[in-house]
Amino acid sequence: MLLVMASCDNDLDLVPEDDVSQDVIFTTSQGAELAVMGLYSKCQDDDVLNGTPQSMGEWHADNVRFVGSFPTFLQVRDFTILANNTSIEEVWRDCFEVVMAANFVIDGVPALDEPGFEEADKNALIAEARFIRALIYFNMANWFSAPYQLSNGSNDCLPIVDFIFTGSTTEFEIPRSSLNDVHAFIAADLDFAIANLTGTDRTLATRGAAQALRARLHLYRGEWSDAATLANAVINDTNFELAEDYSFFQNEGSKEHIFTLVNTAADGQNSGEGFSGLYNPSPEGRGDAPFSDYLINAYDTDNDLRFTTLTEQGTDAQNTISFFTTKYVDGITNADNAPVIRITEMYLTRAEANFRAGTSTGEDPLDDINTLRDRAGLADLSSLS
Secondary structure (H helix, E strand, O other), X not given: OHHHHHHHOHHHHOOOOOOOOHHHHOOOHHHHHHHHHHHXXXXXXXXXXXXXXXXXXXXXXXXXXXXXXXXXXXXXXXXXXXXXXXXXXXXXXXXXXXXXXXXXXXXXXXXXXXXXXXXXXXXXXXXHHHHHXXXXXXXHHHHHOOOHHHHOOOOEOOOOOOOOOOOOHHHHHOOOOEHHHHHHHHHHHHHHHHHHOOOOOOOOXXXXXXXXXXHHHHHHOOOHHHHHHHHHHHHOOOOOOOOOOHHHHHOOOXXXXXXXXXXXXXXXXXXXXXXXXXXXXEOOOOOOOOEOHHHHHHOOOOOOHHHHOOEEEEEOOOOOEEEEEOOOOOOOOOOOOEEEEEHHHHHHHHHHHHHHHOOOOOOOHHHHHHHHHHHOOOOOOOOOO
């Protein structure tokens, strides 16, 4: 036994075959770029950006009825979540895996020494990683913390992990920071991203995407002027544009998208518990998440194009004919893209921020709302209240 253990001693320190050590991958710009692309791949997990936690929010908001059979999802629906809920555990774990991958890039890129690969090139890659880290922290802060308004951000939120794990036990015992501290962490990442992102590919991080997320952060904190100013900047960015109709959900090239996650049948949603699996009627999908009566009653079902062009009737998981969204039409291969940030959101952000502040940065809030109503085929409102 001792001889065998001695002969295996060196092998125990080998890097797994499906992993690459930091000192190897960051020796070339190509390796660094591949590490950044890997971040988007990790975001494709259903538990991160591809539908599972996003759907949980829809159940809590009474926009959809969860009628499936997953016991852990039923706990979420019924507000009876237990500490051993594996669905919640997987959201936490998979999101922090993205954070750790982002830290890997943020820590490794600065030391890259390659002729012609300048500081601006490094900062652009780091900015992508910091945007992704900010996005994940922003989402998790909303899922795992009370809102800012409860105690002006002094409430517990998330542990701030901005380093590479070495395996120390204490690294896994980091206390939760306050919501204010987490928001400051997110803001710093987004400010760096805004200053250093230069690309225009809307399937990747862009300066406009970082500005849009920063605007949302300001909105959630009640910082109305800053929210309206940044939302206005994104609306005026020529890389984005309000689509004329709702076909953009199946068009990843539409300027409606500020940031969209691209999926394919071979590389995308991975569990059947994401957008395509949950939101498609049986037998193509699971039929787990049909519209609620509350949501249906909120529509003008005869005239609202969001209803008439983006819904279908089908069989739900309880074998009942129900209404479903057609935003995610591929219930067989789960290849639908995940729209993460859209220009519509910036119109709503600007309108709400201006309305609450009594200002008209960029546009009057009533005009912003009527712009969106016009696209939906609805009559203009005469006032907001």
